[in-house]
Amino acid sequence: MKKIEIAKQFLSDNINLFKCPTCGKGYKKINDFSIVCPNNHSMDISKKGTLYFINHKVNTEYDKKMLVSRRKLINAGLFDGIINKISDLIPSGKQTILDIGSGEGTPIKKLEENRNNEDSAIGFDISKPGVNLSTSELSKNLFYCVADLAQLPFNDKSISVVMDMFSPSSYEEFNRIIKKDGHLIKVIPNSNYLIELRRKLYKDDHKKQDYDNTKVLDLFMEHYPNAVKHNVKYTFALPKSIRQDMILMTPMHWGKNAINLETDEIENLNSITVDVTILDNKF
Numbered sequence: 265m266k267k268i269e270i271a272k273q274f275l276s277d278n279i280n281l282f283k284c285p286t287c288g289k290g291y292k293k294i295n296d297f298s299i300v301c302p303n304n305h306s307m308d309i310s311k312k313g314t315l316y317f318i319n320h321k322v323n324t325e326y327d328k329k330m331l332v333s334r335r336k337l338i339n340a341g342l343f344d345g346i347i348n349k350i351s352d353l354i355p356s357g358k359q360t361i362l363d364i365g366s367g368e369g370t371p372i373k374k375l376e377e378n379r380n381n382e383d384s385a386i387g388f389d390i391s392k393p394g395v396n397l398s399t400s401e402l403s404k405n406l407f408y409c410v411a412d413l414a415q416l417p418f419n420d421k422s423i424s425v426v427m428d429m430f431s432p433s434s435y436e437e438f439n440r441i442i443k444k445d446g447h448l449i450k451v452i453p454n455s456n457y458l459i460e461l462r463r464k465l466y467k468d469d470h471k472k473q474d475y476d477n478t479k480v481l482d483l484f485m486e487h488y489p490n491a492v493k494h495n496v497k498y499t500f501a502l503p504k505s506i507r508q509d510m511i512l513m514t515p516m517h518w519g520k521n522a523i524n525l526e527t528d529e530i531e532n533l534n535s536i537t538v539d540v541t542i543l544d545n546k547f
Contacts, residue, residue: 267313267399268297274407275299275309278384281360281422285317290419312399317411318390328393331368333509335397338370340506343429345498346540347371350427350449351378353494353544359424362441363387365431369398369408372427381405388416416441425449435487439547448491448545450484452477456497456539461510464529481541488545497539507533 265273275282275294282291284301291299298306299315307315337343354361363372366387376385381403388411389395398408411417416437423441428450438448455475462475485491502510507530 266311267402268309268311269313270402270404271309271313271315271399271407272297273404274384274402275315277404278360278407281384281386281418282315283417283419285415285417312396313402314395314399314407315409315417316392317388317409317415317417322390322392328397330512331391331394331397333506333512335368335370336506336509337513338374340503342500342536342538343371344374345496345538346429346451346542347374347378349494349496349542350451351375353449353542354379354425354447357382359383360422360443361385361425361427362418362423364413364426364428364433365389366398366408367391367394369394369401371429373401373406375427376406413437427451433484442547444547446547448488448543448547450543451540452480452484452543454495454497454539454541456537458514459537459539460533461514461536464533465511477541481543484543484545488543491543491545494542494544495540496542497537499535499537501535502533504531507531510536 272294279291279294279299282299283289284291284305286305287301287303289301289303291301293300297309300306309315361383366372366389369387372385372387376383383405385406387398387408390412392410395408395410413432413434418441420440421443423446424443425447426438426442430451430453433450442448453475454477457475510533511530
């Protein structure tokens with residue numbers, strides 16, 4: 265099947281999840297390859313098999329090269345420990361799962377593989393290049409779209425699980441879309457997250473070598489005081505073939521005061537520490 269046909273199948277099965285960005289009404293039907301709301305506002309499914317809920321240009325530094333590197337690392341297992349823990353936190357049975365800031369689409373795909381592809385899963389990102397790359401992962405239960413975190417194109421109380429890995433949050437929007445008994449699962453870095461890379465890139469800037477998640481953690485707990493914290497920490501052995509990709513996949517390499525690493529410094533990056541807190545709030 266073509267991408268546009270796979271997307272149409274997903275939307276036909278899950279049209280009740282989406283709302284019109286023009287009038288706010290829930291979409292009700294599909295005509296050919298367009299979704300249509302009760303006020304006859306329509307949106308075309310792109311040939312790549314996605315929907316663009318943002319029609320203005322967005323400036324992003326997340327280019328295709330960076331996104332491809334990220335996919336290589338995640339497919340190699342960099343985030344497997346995180347994804348496995350998230351999978352454990354999600355109730356059994358079919359869920360509607362939304363991945364916030366899904367990038368190139370790999371984490372939600374790996375999560376669904378863990379869950380035997382039984383859910384209706386959606387990844388969205390503000391980055392059009394990221395979403396277009398994601399569509400190579402389309403399936404009857406997995407869909408991607410371009411959308412704005414501040415104006416999510418989903419109906420009230422329509423999502424069972426919101427997964428937010430290292431992305432900004434809009435707690436007002438999350439509260440609107442998550443169902444009763446649903447989950448908000450947010451992943452934030454701890455102080456030793458990718459510490460080996462930070463020490464190399466910022467060896468002359470000790471402040472950049474350190475990371476403090478206190479503000480992000482405190483804000484989440486302020487909104488959700490009953491949330492449960494889970495610490496996940498492990499060392500990931502970096503295959504030689506993707507060590508350069510490790511540099512490219514993270515925004516750290518373009519940060520102020522970041523240095524250009526010599527080839528031998530990259531080659532000596534044998535392993536990397538993954539150190540995160542997973543916050544789980546049940547509604």
